[in-house]
Amino acid sequence: MIRPLSSLLLAVALVACQAQPVEPGRAVQAAAAAANPPDDGPRVTHLGAVAADVLEVVLAVGQAKHGVQQAYVPQPGDQVRQEGRGRVLVRGGRPVGNIVGPQGNVFTPYDAVVGSGRERPVDRLADYRLQSTDDPAYAQPQAPRKLSRKSKPTDLCRTAGWSFDSPLEHHLFLHLPAPLQVGRSYTLSLGELGPAPQRFTFDPAQLRSEAVHVSAVGFAPSDPYKVAFLSCWLGDGGGLSYPAELPFEVVQAATGAVAAAGRAVLAKGATAADEDAYKRNHNGCDVWRLEFGQLTTPGEYRVVVPGVGCSFPFKIAPTVWREAFTVAARGFYHQRSGPALGPPYTDFQRPRCFLPADGVQVYHSTCGLVDSGNGLGQDDGNFGNLVRGKTDQVVADAWGGYMDAGDWDRRIQHLVVTRYLLDLAEQRAATFDGLGLNLPESGNALPDVVDEALFNLDHYRRMQTPEGGIRGGVESSEHPNQGECSWQETLTVMAYAPDPWCSYVYAATAGQAARVLRGHDAALAETYLQSALRAMRWAEAALPARAGKGDHHAVLDSRNFAAAVLFSLTGDAAWHELFKQTSVFVDPRAEGESWGKHDQRDAAWEYVHCSRPGVDLNLQTNARGALLREADFWLMWGQRVGFGFTKNPWAPLAYGGATRPPVPIARAWLLTNDRKYHTALLRAVQQQLGANPLNMCYTTGLGPRWPQNPLQLDSRQTGQAPPAGLTVFGPQYLGDQTGNFAFKLVAPKAYPELVKWPSMEAYFDVFWWPSMCEYTVQSPMADVAFCFGVLAASVK
Numbered sequence: 026m027i028r029p030l031s032s033l034l035l036a037v038a039l040v041a042c043q044a045q046p047v048e049p050g051r052a053v054q055a056a057a058a059a060a061n062p063p064d065d066g067p068r069v070t071h072l073g074a075v076a077a078d079v080l081e082v083v084l085a086v087g088q089a090k091h092g093v094q095q096a097y098v099p100q101p102g103d104q105v106r107q108e109g110r111g112r113v114l115v116r117g118g119r120p121v122g123n124i125v126g127p128q129g130n131v132f133t134p135y136d137a138v139v140g141s142g143r144e145r146p147v148d149r150l151a152d153y154r155l156q157s158t159d160d161p162a163y164a165q166p167q168a169p170r171k172l173s174r175k176s177k178p179t180d181l182c183r184t185a186g187w188s189f190d191s192p193l194e195h196h197l198f199l200h201l202p203a204p205l206q207v208g209r210s211y212t213l214s215l216g217e218l219g220p221a222p223q224r225f226t227f228d229p230a231q232l233r234s235e236a237v238h239v240s241a242v243g244f245a246p247s248d249p250y251k252v253a254f255l256s257c258w259l260g261d262g263g264g265l266s267y268p269a270e271l272p273f274e275v276v277q278a279a280t281g282a283v284a285a286a287g288r289a290v291l292a293k294g295a296t297a298a299d300e301d302a303y304k305r306n307h308n309g310c311d312v313w314r315l316e317f318g319q320l321t322t323p324g325e326y327r328v329v330v331p332g333v334g335c336s337f338p339f340k341i342a343p344t345v346w347r348e349a350f351t352v353a354a355r356g357f358y359h360q361r362s363g364p365a366l367g368p369p370y371t372d373f374q375r376p377r378c379f380l381p382a383d384g385v386q387v388y389h390s391t392c393g394l395v396d397s398g399n400g401l402g403q404d405d406g407n408f409g410n411l412v413r414g415k416t417d418q419v420v421a422d423a424w425g426g427y428m429d430a431g432d433w434d435r436r437i438q439h440l441v442v443t444r445y446l447l448d449l450a451e452q453r454a455a456t457f458d459g460l461g462l463n464l465p466e467s468g469n470a471l472p473d474v475v476d477e478a479l480f481n482l483d484h485y486r487r488m489q490t491p492e493g494g495i496r497g498g499v500e501s502s503e504h505p506n507q508g509e510c511s512w513q514e515t516l517t518v519m520a521y522a523p524d525p526w527c528s529y530v531y532a533a534t535a536g537q538a539a540r541v542l543r544g545h546d547a548a549l550a551e552t553y554l555q556s557a558l559r560a561m562r563w564a565e566a567a568l569p570a571r572a573g574k575g576d577h578h579a580v581l582d583s584r585n586f587a588a589a590v591l592f593s594l595t596g597d598a599a600w601h602e603l604f605k606q607t608s609v610f611v612d613p614r615a616e617g618e619s620w621g622k623h624d625q626r627d628a629a630w631e632y633v634h635c636s637r638p639g640v641d642l643n644l645q646t647n648a649r650g651a652l653l654r655e656a657d658f659w660l661m662w663g664q665r666v667g668f669g670f671t672k673n674p675w676a677p678l679a680y681g682g683a684t685r686p687p688v689p690i691a692r693a694w695l696l697t698n699d700r701k702y703h704t705a706l707l708r709a710v711q712q713q714l715g716a717n718p719l720n721m722c723y724t725t726g727l728g729p730r731w732p733q734n735p736l737q738l739d740s741r742q743t744g745q746a747p748p749a750g751l752t753v754f755g756p757q758y759l760g761d762q763t764g765n766f767a768f769k770l771v772a773p774k775a776y777p778e779l780v781k782w783p784s785m786e787a788y789f790d791v792f793w794w795p796s797m798c799e800y801t802v803q804s805p806m807a808d809v810a811f812c813f814g815v816l817a818a819s820v821k
Contacts, residue, residue, distance in 0.1 A: 066142040066219040070194075074227065075236040075257045075265060077204035077332040080155070080169075083235075084218065086143045087192035089180040092122055092134035093744035094510070105129070108186070111507030120185050123508030127515055133508030133742055136182030138190040142219055147195045148174050152216035155201065159210055162203035166214070169199035173262025175782075178774040180734050181791040189793070191774045196235075198259045204332075230274075230281050230327070234334025236265070238668075241715035241728020242349045243340035246321040247821040249700060250707040253328040253336055254668060254716050255289055255313040258786055261777050264295040264310025271330060273315045278325040278338045285320040289313035289330075293667030300666045302674040305758065307683075308718070309783030312667030337720060337729050346817035347460065349714075352726050353810040354462055356750020357442055357477055360427040360802050362435055362484075362511070366748075370463055373748035375739050378512035379433070379499070380424050385518065387423035387499055390414040393524030394437055394497025401526060401577040411519055412502050420520040423499050426484030427802045431736035431795075433511045435484055436498040437527040440534045441803045444627070445688075445811035446478040447537050452695055453818035454544075460817075471545050474814075475538075482538055485531050486556055493559030494523025494567065495531040510739045525571060528564035529583035532557045533627070536590040554594065561587055561600075578623050581607060586628040593635045601639065604632070610647040617651040620675075626652065630692055649696065656693035660705045663687070668717055668785060671709035677758065678784050679796050684713045684723045684755035685805035686812035695815060703819060710812060713755070713805075718785050724752040724809060734792040736799035741792060752809045753800050756788040767794035 071083035097114075104115040105124050112124040114132060122134035154166035178191035205211065205227040213223045225232060239253040255273070257265040267289070275285040292314040298304045315328060320341065328336040359366065359373060367374040379385050391414035394400035398407050426435035427442065450457050450472055458472045466476035488496045501516040509515065521527070535557035542550035564584070571580065588604035591597065609615040609625050610632075617626035629648035632640075663671030671687040672678075687709050694702035715722040715730070722728040725735060726749025733747070740747045759779050762768045771789050772779045779787075792798055800806055 065140055067140075067145070067147075069215070069220045069223055071233075071235065072213065072223050072225055073232050073234045073334050074205060074229070075198065075234055075259075075333060076267070078201045079257075079259075079265065080199045080201060080205070080213070081235055082153075082197045082199065082213070082215075082223075084147060084195040084197060084215075084220070085179070085192065086145075086147075086195065087138045087140040089182050089192050090137040090139050091182070091741060091744060092136050092508075094125070094131050094133050094508075094742055097124060097130050097132035109507070110503060110505075113186075113507075123506075125506070125508040125510075125515075126513035131513065135184050136190075137184060138182050138192055140192065143193060145218060147176075147197060147218065148172050149216075152218050153197075153199055154214045154216070155199070155211055156214070157209055157211045160206050162206075163211065167202050170202050171200045171262075173198040173200065173259040174776060175258070175260025175786070176774075176776040177789055178771055178791055181770055181793040183793075189770050191791070193774065196260065198262055200262075207332075229331055229334045230276055230329045232334050233337065234330070235720060236333055237328055237330055237336040238716045238718065238720055239328050239336040239339050240711050241337065241339065241722040241730070243342065243345045244707075245343055245345055245816075245820040246323055246341055247343075247819075248707055249318055250704045251316065251318045251320060251341075252669075252708070252711060252716065253315040253317075254292065254711075255315060255330055255333070256308060256310050256667075256718060258309045258718060258783055264308075266311060267313060267333075271313065274329045274331070275317050275320055275326050276329050276335075278327050284322065284324070284326060285317040287315060287317060289315055292669075293665075301662070301672075301678065305678075305784070307678065307758075307784040308667050309786065337715070343820050346813055346820060347456075349724075349727060350810060350813040350817045351460070351462060352750050353724060353752065353806070353813050354446070354474065354477060354750065356724075356748070356752070356806055357427060357481070357802060357810070358462065358464060359748035359750055360806075361480060362426055362428050362433060363424045364465070370465060371748065373740065373745060374743075375510075376512045378510075379514070379518070381422065385424075385514075387420045387518045387520050389416045389418040389420050389522065390519040391416065391522050393527065394521040395524040395526040395571075395576065395580065397497070397500075397521065399434070399436060399500060400438075400497055400521075401579055403575075403577065408500070408503055411500055411521065412517075414522070415502075415517065415519055420488060420496070422487040423496075423520050424484070425480065425487065426498065427481050428511065430799050430801045431738050432501075432505050433514070434498065434500045436500070437485065437495070437530050438803045439481060439498075440485070440530055442807045442810070443478040443482045443534050444537060445807050445814075446474045447534075447541050449811065449814040449818070450474050450478070451537075451541050453814070456818040457814070471542075475541060475545070479538065482531075482534060482553075485527075486535065486553075488520060489531075489556060489560065490523055490563075493528070493561075493563030495528040495560050495563075496523050497521035497527040505738060508742065510742050523563070523567075525564040525568045526576070526580040526583055528560045528567070529580070529587045532561040532564065533583065533587040533590045533631075535560065536587070536594045537631075540590075540594050557587075557591065557594075561591060578621075582624050582628070585625055586631065589628045589631040589635070593631060593637060596637050598639065601637075601641075604628070605641060605644065608632075608644060608648075610644050610651065613643075613647045613650065615647065615651060617648075617655055626655070626689070633696065652689065652696065653693055656687075656689045656702060656705075659687050659689050660701070663690075663705060663709055668712040669708040670712040671705065679754065679757035679762075681752075681754045681800075681805035681808075682757065683785070684752055685808045686710050686713065688808050688811060691812045691815040694819070706812060706816065710816070712785075713752070713809070717756075718783075719788060721788070723755045723788075725749050732790050732798065734790045734798060736792050736795055750806070751800050752805045754795075754797055754805065756784055756786070757797055758784045759787050762796075765794075765796070767791075767796070770794075
C-alpha cells in the first residue's frame with residue numbers, strides 16, 4: 026500500500042534517499058495537513074463592494090491536493106516504467122505518480138483536485154438574491170439586474186502524465202437594482218450554488234473592497250510619496266467607471282479616525298495606449314491615484330473610498346523598508362545549495378543537497394558557460410554543449426552557491442546578488458553593518474549582508490583552477506526529473522569549464538568583496554584580492570583564443586567592468602589603462618547600454634565611485650551622465666504607467682517586467698540624493714508590493730496575500746508553504762503567449778478568453794507557468810533586495 030507519512034516517516038524516507046539527517050518539525054506537519062484539505066463544495070472567500078451598486082462575490086470551487094512525497098511500499102503487481110524524465114508507478118493498471126531518488130524508495134503521487142461544484146454554472150441571476158431588514162429598497166429579495174464575471178484557476182494540479190486539473194476562483198460582480206446604503210445590513214443568498222447566506226453591513230470604512238489597492242509593506246514616515254489606487258476590471262463587464270475627483274480618506278485601522286483625506290486623480294484612462302513603447306494599456310480600466318504623502322504619523326491605517334470600501338490595513342513606520350529588505354534578502358538564504366535549511370534559521374525545511382561528502386559527484390565538462398545556451402551560447406539549447414562536453418574528471422569542492430530558481434543549477438549570473446549586497450554594505454554601511462538576517466554565520470565579525478554575499482561567491486572561488494580560471498557554475502544534464510527534490514537528484518551533474526567571461530565576472534565581484542572586507546577582515550580581503558587577480562590574469566591569457574567565435578558583447582563588457590574594479594582596488598595603472606581603452610564613455614554621448622552592442626552600466630557605476638589618484642575626470646563625468654540619463658528615461662516612462670511600475674519601455678512585460686524594481690533609478694538616488702529619484706523609486710515599487718488589481722505582493726512572505734504556488738520544486742513536493750523572500754516574475758502581457766504550453770493549460774479554465782485579460786490582471790498562481798510563477802535569484806530577486814535596501818537606507 027501507499028500511506029501518507031508522518032513527519033518522522035518523511036524524515037526516514039529522505040534519509041534513505043540520500044543518507045543524510047532531516048529534522049522533523051512543525052512546518053512539515055502543518056504542510057502535510059494542508060495537503061489533505063476537506064472535500065467540500067463552493068465557498069465564499071470574499072464579499073465586498075466595488076461601487077455602491079456593484080457587489081463582488083469571490084467564490085472558490087475545489088481545492089488542490091498536492092502529491093506530497095511519501096515512503097514507497099511496493100505492492101504485488103506494481104510496475105515502474107520510464108517515461109521521459111520520470112519513473113512512473115503504475116498500480117492497478119493506471120499511473121499514480123513517480124518513483125524518485127537514487128534508491129527509488131520514495132513516491133511522489135500525482136496531484137488531485139477535491140471538492141464538488143465545479144460543474145455548476147455561476148452566472149445565473151436567479152441564484153442571487155439580496156435582502157435587507159433596514160433598507161426599504163431590499164425589503165423583498167431582489168435579484169441583480171445583471172452579472173459580470175471573471176474566472177481563473179488558482180492552481181494547476183498534475184493528475185497524470187501531462188494531464189492537469191484546477192480549482193477555480195470566480196469573481197462575480199452583481200450589478201444591483203439600487204445602491205447599498207451605509208450602515209444598513211444585508212443578506213445575500215446564493216441559491217443552488219451551495220454556500221450559506223452571506224450577511225454583511227455596508228460600512229466602507231470596514232468592508233474591504235478589491236477595488237482599493239495599497240502596498241502591503243506600507244511606508245516610512247519620511248517617504249515623500251505615499252499612494253493607493255482605485256480600479257476595477259469586471260471581466261466580461263469591462264472596466265468599471267468611477268466619478269472624477271472621488272473623495273477618499275486614510276483612517277486609523279483601530280479607531281476609524283480620519284488621518285488624511287484627498288481626491289482621486291486619474292493616473293491612466295482605460296483607453297490610453299501609451300504605457301510602453303508598444304502602445305499598450307496594461308489595465309483594461311481607469312486607474313485612479315490616491316496620494317497622501319502628507320501623512321507622517323506612525324500607525325496602522327486603511328484607505329477608504331466612500332461608497333466603495335477600504336483597503337487592506339497597512340503601516341506607516343520607520344522600520345517598514347528594513348523589514349521588507351530582510352524578507353527579500355532571506356530569500357537568498359532559502360535558495361542556498363548545500364547545507365540543510367531549517368530551524369532555528371527558518372521554518373522551511375530542506376535536507377542537505379549536492380554535497381560531495383554525501384557522495385555527489387560533479388563532473389568536468391569541456392563546455393564553458395560562455396558556449397552554453399544557459400549562458401551566452403547563441404547556437405545552443407539549455408544543455409546540449411554541456412552534456413556533449415562531459416568527462417570523467419571529478420571537480421572537487423563543487424558545492425554551495427544559489428539555486429537558480431525552482432530548480433537547482435548555479436550559474437555565474439547569480440553573482441549580481443553578491444554585487445548588490447556588497448553595494449549596500451559599501452554605500453550605506455550605517456544601515457547594513459548591524460542589520461541581522463538570522464543566518465548560520467550571524468554573530469561573526471562580518472555584517473550579515475556580507476556573509477550572505479560571500480556564501481554565493483565562495484561557490485566559484487572553491488572551483489577556481491590552479492591557473493586561476495573560473496567555472497561558470499554547476500548544472501545537471503536536464504531539467505529535474507519528475508517528482509524529485511534537490512537532495513534526490515538522479516541526473517548527471519557537471520561543472521562548466523573555465524572561460525574568460527565567467528572569470529571576468531568573478532574577478533569584478535571578488536575584487537569588490539576584497540574592497541568591502543578591508544574594513545572587517547584584512548586577511549580575508551587579501552584572499553579575495555589574490556583570487557580576483559588570478560582570475561583576471563587567466564582571463565586575459567585565455568581571451569585571444571576566443572577571437573572569431575562571435576562572442577556576445579557581455580564578454581568584453583565584463584572585462585571592462587573587472588578592470589575598473591581592479592584599478593579601484595589596487596591603483597594599478599595597467600588595469601586603469603585597460604578600462605580606459607575599452608570604455609564606451611570616452612564618448613560623452615555614449616549610453617550605458619546599447620541593445621546588441623554593449624552594456625557597461627556596472628562599469629560606469631564602479632568608476633563614478635573611484636577616488637584613486639589619476640582617475641580620468643572626463644570619463645567619470647561621462648559615465649555619471651550616462652547613468653543619470655538612463656534613470657531619467659526610465660523615470661519618464663514610469664510616470665506614464667497607471668500603477669507606476671517602471672521598466673525599459675522596450676522590454677517585454679514578462680519574466681519580471683512588472684515585479685523587477687528599477688535599479689537605474691535606485692542608483693541615481695544613491696548617486697545624487699535628488700529627491701525626484703527617491704520619489705520615482707517609491708512609485709515604482711508600489712505595484713510589486715500589493716498596490717495592484719490583485720492586491721497581491723509578489724514576494725512570498727510579505728503582506729496578507731502573496732503567491733502560494735511559485736514554481737519551487739522542493740516546497741511543492743514536500744507539502745510545505747513556499748519559503749519567504751521569493752519574488753515571482755508576476756503579471757505579463759498575454760497577446761503573444763498563445764503558443765505557450767502554460768497558456769494552453771490555463772486557457773480552458775479562464776473566463777473571459779485569456780487574450781482579453783489586461784496584463785495587470787494576468788497573473789495566475791498556478792505553479793506551471795514559468796514566465797509568471799517562477800523567479801531567478803538574479804532577477805527579480807536581486808533587484809528587489811537592492812531597491813528595498815536602498816529604501817531602507819533612505820529612512821530619516
